Amino acid sequence: xxxxxxxxxxxxxxxxxxxxxxxxxxxxxxxxxxxxxxxxxxxxxxxxxxxxxxxxxxxxxxxxxxxxxxxxxxxxxxxxxxxxxxxxxxxxxxxxxxxxxxxxxxxxxxxxxxxxxxxxxxxxxxxxxxxxxxxxxxxxxxxxxxxxxxxxxxxxxxxxxxxxxxxxxxxxxxxxxxxxxxxxxxxxxxxxxxxxxxxxxxxxxxxxxxxxxxxxxxxxxxxxxxxxxxxxxxxxxxxxxxxxxxxxxxxxxxxxxxxxxxxxxxxxxxxxxxxxxxxxxxxxxxxxxxxxxxxxxxxxxxxxxxxxxxxxxxxxxxxxxxxxxxxxxxxxxxxxxxxxxxxxxxxxxxxxxxxxxxxxxxxxxxxxxxxxxxxxxxxxxxxxxxxxxxxxxxxxxxxxxxxxxxxxxxxxxxxxxxxxxxxxxxxxxxxxxxxxxxxxxxxxxxxxxxxxxxxxxxxxxxxxxxxxxxxxxxxxxxxxxx
Amino acid sequence: xxxxxxxxxxxxxxxxxxxxxxxxxxxxxxxxxxxxxxxxxxxxxxxxxxxxxxxxxxxxxxxxxxxxxxxxxxxxxxxxxxxxxxxxxxxxxxxxxxxxxxxxxxxxxxxxxxxxxxxxxxxxxxxxxxxxxxxxxxxxxxxxxxxxxxxxxxxxxxxxxxxxxxxxxxxxxxxxxxxxxxxxxxxxxxxxxxxxxxxxxxxxxxxxxxxxxxxxxxxxxxxxxxxxxxxxxxxxxxxxxxxxxxxxxxxxxxxxxxxxxxxxxxxxxxxxxxxxxxxxxxxxxxxxxxxxxxxxxxxxxxxxxxxxxxxxxxxxxxxxxxxxxxxxxxxxxxxxxxxxxxxxxxxxxxxxxxxxxxxxxxxxxxxxxxxxxxxxxxxxxxxxxxxxxxxxxxxxxxxxxxxxxxxxxxxxxxxxxx
Ligand SMILES: Cc1cc2nc3c(=O)[nH]c(=O)nc-3n(C[C@H](O)[C@H](O)[C@H](O)COP(=O)(O)OP(=O)(O)OC[C@H]3O[C@@H](n4cnc5c(N)ncnc54)[C@H](O)[C@@H]3O)c2cc1C
Numbered sequence: 025x026x027x028x029x030x031x032x033x034x035x036x037x038x039x040x041x042x043x044x045x046x047x048x049x050x051x052x053x054x055x056x057x058x059x060x061x062x063x064x065x066x067x068x069x070x071x072x073x074x075x076x077x078x079x080x081x082x083x084x085x086x087x088x089x090x091x092x093x094x095x096x097x098x099x100x101x102x103x104x105x106x107x108x109x110x111x112x113x114x115x116x117x118x119x120x121x122x123x124x125x126x127x128x129x130x131x132x133x134x135x136x137x138x139x140x141x142x143x144x145x146x147x148x149x150x151x152x153x154x155x156x157x158x159x160x161x162x163x164x165x166x167x168x169x170x171x172x173x174x175x176x177x178x179x180x181x182x183x184x185x186x187x188x189x190x191x192x193x194x195x196x197x198x199x200x201x202x203x204x205x206x207x208x209x210x211x212x213x214x215x216x217x218x219x220x221x222x223x224x225x226x227x228x229x230x231x232x233x234x235x236x237x238x239x240x241x242x243x244x245x246x247x248x249x250x251x252x253x254x255x256x257x258x259x260x261x262x263x264x265x266x267x268x269x270x271x272x273x274x275x276x277x278x279x280x281x282x283x284x285x286x287x288x289x290x291x292x293x294x295x296x297x298x299x300x301x302x303x304x305x306x307x308x309x310x311x312x313x314x315x316x317x318x319x320x321x322x323x324x325x326x327x328x329x330x331x332x333x334x335x336x337x338x339x340x341x342x343x344x345x346x347x348x349x350x351x352x353x354x355x356x357x358x359x360x361x362x363x364x365x366x367x368x369x370x371x372x373x374x375x376x377x378x379x380x381x382x383x384x385x386x387x388x389x390x391x392x393x394x395x396x397x398x399x400x401x402x403x404x405x406x407x408x409x410x411x412x413x414x415x416x417x418x419x420x421x422x423x424x425x426x427x428x429x430x431x432x433x434x435x436x437x438x439x440x441x442x443x444x445x446x447x448x449x450x451x452x453x454x455x456x457x458x459x460x461x462x463x464x465x466x467x468x469x470x471x472x473x474x475x476x477x478x479x480x481x482x483x484x485x486x487x488x489x490x491x492x493x494x495x496x497x498x499x500x501x502x503x504x505x506x
Numbered sequence: 507x508x509x510x511x512x513x514x515x516x517x518x519x520x521x522x523x524x525x526x527x528x529x530x531x532x533x534x535x536x537x538x539x540x541x542x543x544x545x546x547x548x549x550x551x552x553x554x555x556x557x558x559x560x561x562x563x564x565x566x567x568x569x570x571x572x573x574x575x576x577x578x579x580x581x582x583x584x585x586x587x588x589x590x591x592x593x594x595x596x597x598x599x600x601x602x603x604x605x606x607x608x609x610x611x612x613x614x615x616x617x618x619x620x621x622x623x624x625x626x627x628x629x630x631x632x633x634x635x636x637x638x639x640x641x642x643x644x645x646x647x648x649x650x651x652x653x654x655x656x657x658x659x660x661x662x663x664x665x666x667x668x669x670x671x672x673x674x675x676x677x678x679x680x681x682x683x684x685x686x687x688x689x690x691x692x693x694x695x696x697x698x699x700x701x702x703x704x705x706x707x708x709x710x711x712x713x714x715x716x717x718x719x720x721x722x723x724x725x726x727x728x729x730x731x732x733x734x735x736x737x738x739x740x741x742x743x744x745x746x747x748x749x750x751x752x753x754x755x756x757x758x759x760x761x762x763x764x765x766x767x768x769x770x771x772x773x774x775x776x777x778x779x780x781x782x783x784x785x786x787x788x789x790x791x792x793x794x795x796x797x798x799x800x801x802x803x804x805x806x807x808x809x810x811x812x813x814x815x816x817x818x819x820x821x822x823x824x825x826x827x828x829x830x831x832x833x834x835x836x837x838x839x840x841x842x843x844x845x846x847x848x849x850x851x852x853x854x855x856x857x858x859x860x861x862x863x864x865x866x867x868x869x870x871x872x873x874x875x876x877x878x879x880x881x882x883x884x885x886x887x888x889x890x891x892x893x894x895x896x897x898x899x900x901x902x903x904x905x906x907x908x909x910x911x912x913x914x915x916x917x918x919x920x921x922x923x924x
Binding site: 253412416424427488496498 | 538646651656728745769
């Protein structure tokens with residue numbers, strides 16, 4: 025019997041797991057995908073917003089402000105990358121300038137620690153490609169950018185080190201509650217029991233509710249966003265996150281520098297019926313291109329290396345829906361965790377665990393809790409002496425596998441065998457960035473495939489791109505091999 | 507100190523190293539793979555060497571001719587070694603490399619020839635919409651899996667782009683028992699060599715859809731490719747409604763262009779030509795950094811390996827000339843791409859060099875007959891009649907540049923003849 029089962033290993037499930045690992049309780053995280061952070065947490069803008077637009081007093085506002093602040097501590101504890109680039113919200117005319125002043129007001133009410141309104145010429149000095157149609161700018165220095173799935177990995181790894189269990193490829197397919205515990209059905213077969221249940225299933229969180237509630241109090245409506253990625257080698261045309269004014273459809277198409285130097289263009293905002301199936305379209309990508317142009321000049325569109333889409337878990341509530349179920353005691357919902365979900369994630373976890381669930385009144389503190397997690401070694405960012413030292417200890421640091429991102433064989437091997445090891449092409453890319461660069465794996469995929477096969481002692485025919493059914497190869501060739 | 511370091515041991519690097527060594531220079535060839543020969547190793551079809559050897563070889567056979575020569579000349583080479591950084595300090599280059607055997611190592615050289623080849627454009631580079639399943643491969647990557655590793659990436663195949671690798675792979679996959687349902691090309695003409703259209707598509711009844719592109723990629727529940735949709739495009743390359751064709755395939759191969767790989771030059775701030783997406787060079791293949799040469803597919807994407815060899819042999823000789831050259835003051839004019847010309851290399855002509863001038867260019871329009879003119883100060887200084895020009899085929903012209911004045915730029919133009 026577990027004390028808590030957390031459904032979903034996105035950034036929210038991972039942060040909640042880590043928060044719970046501070047207590048003496050038995051926690052299991054079940055995730056339907058073959059990896060942590062494979063859904064919303066894999067496809068978003070990666071921004072830790074300043075909280076300049078959520079309704080004052082709302083959970084979105086309170087938890088975003090707090091989450092933004094908490095990331096500074098997490099950076100030290102979890103060794104996660106953070107880019108402190110700040111943001112500019114831009115206005116194009118007098119009407120928009122009034123709206124900008126209103127946002128500044130909201131920022132003040134929300135307690136954003138630093139912000140200021142700049143004239144075009146002031147902003148232009150710091151952002152030389154800013155469109156000359158911009159008339160005024162709201163500057164938000166506390167806006168930062170992170171690497172979302174790395175944050176989820178870090179939190180989950182740390183939770184595992186502190187005693188949490190994680191099961192991948194575990195899809196919750198049924199939930200029953202007897203008098204005092206939950207029976208959670210996995211993959212239509214096994215049953216696992218727990219005293220409490222936490223629904224952190226992102227876009228599927230209403231489906232989880234429907235498994236046990238007659239009248240769920242929230243409903244998820246998928247809202248898709250599409251993006252372009254610009255090669256990191258050409259990312260220096262912009263210095264800040266650039267937002268247009270927010271509309272009902274969200275924060276709009278942005279231009280966002282990333283921690284490794286790439287720049288994201290996007291997202292658009294489109295309601296979709298199939299919330300489990302993010303896909304890019306010709307029209308959607310065109311919209312992103314046309315709108316990003318209005319913010320910044322000299323965007324190197326010819327240096328785009330990738331496009332992708334994500335689906336936001338928007339709900340029929342304006343605010344996050346973080347509550348105990350009204351129908352079923354002991355079931356806790358984290359519904360409608362759309363933006364600023366990433367920004368608020370650590371604060372959401374703390375709010376749920378301490379204020380809603382009051383875990384501190386139920387369980388003792390975990391005395392051996394250690395908040396520290398060390399990131400995998402990024403060999404090529406180190407200075408040469410350190411590199412030589414590492415090579416002396418293991419000469420596989422000498423062999424480059426991904427030529428674009430300069431990822432060595434040792435790093436690939438570590439990613440396969442680490443705490444949250446992965447043996448798929450996509451999993452290795454998420455962990456090491458091998459294949460994330462200019463040639464998008466054209467060069468290194470074959471090498472990564474061979475290393476996976478060797479390390480797992482399987483035939484290359486067994487190596488999967490993503491899900492285990494998505495094998496890279498269908499058969500051997502007719503050629504007789506030596 | 508080494509005289510000439512050659513980076514990349516494909517067709518270009520082999521040729522450059524050999525010519526430099528034949529002039530008794532101290533040469534070192536560096537290759538990141540564990541074999542010499544580069545991309546030729548996976549090109550097991552024939553069609554190589556007709557121009558250089560007047561004989562038809564497969565890729566590995568062609569490479570072998572040069573590898574033998576390299577070995578007989580006792581040229582130093584390193585395998586499994588990746589160059590990670592190239593710097594220039596006053597008159598010498600510092601080359602940083604890494605290998606499993608030796609770790610990080612630095613060497614010095616008087617001059618460097620970069621022959622690092624090219625990489626394939628991916629779906630990201632053309633913003634192809636749709637899902638992101640397994641089953642979308644670069645044609646060259648699939649070719650490597652097939653010919654080097656011995657694995658098939660799929661059984662029902664569609665190919666986007668009629669570049670040569672795509673055409674060759676259409677035939678190769680068919681011979682291996684896969685079904686190739688078609689090839690789509692966004693342009694109104696094919697980008698491959700004519701002989702490949704005939705031998706790889708027509709001979710196997712594989713349809714070619716000109717002015718079409720892939721507008722959707724659909725995955726199954728396991729994230730494997732299950733379907734693609736192609737559409738006809740208008741003159742602005744926008745897909746036209748009601749032209750959708752569906753193909754149920756497990757593999758989409760992309761043969762949508764090659765880009766010179768010059769990422770190694772990032773730290774050197776070398777002048778780049780947006781048209782070739784490579785560096786600008788003078789007629790000696792020297793970049794804006796003195797003593798740094800680029801040739802082969804890392805300079806411009808060639809359709810025939812024979813031309814890579816010839817160009818790199820010249821680059822090798824020019825690097826030798828550089829080592830003996832006393833006058834390093836450039837005396838330059840520019841070579842500009844005029845009407846109907848996609849790009850030209852070299853982009854500069856430097857009168858301080860002895861090396862001859864060979865201008866390569868591509869037409870950006872299909873033409874039956876044309877006249878190519880070189881113009882300086884409104885005067886035609888050279889002209890040549892050309893037949894059957896297509897963007898897929900590189901053209902070259904050569905003339906004695908001593909007839910030019912040394913102050914005005916020259917322009918290459920193509921005039922269509924009816
Ligand atoms: C386009 C886009 C842009 C965004 N930009 C930002 C931004 O810049 N800043 C910001 O703060 N926020 C942003 N967000 C929001 C942020 O990404 C999300 O709020 C956050 O990632 C949500 O995390 P999560 O863990 O709730 O969801 P997810 O990451 O989706 O995790 C839910 C997990 O539950 C699992 N699951 C579902 N059903 C089951 C089941 N039955 N059994 C087991 N497991 C199950 C899923 O597989 C998934 O792994 C953006 C979102 C999108 C889509």
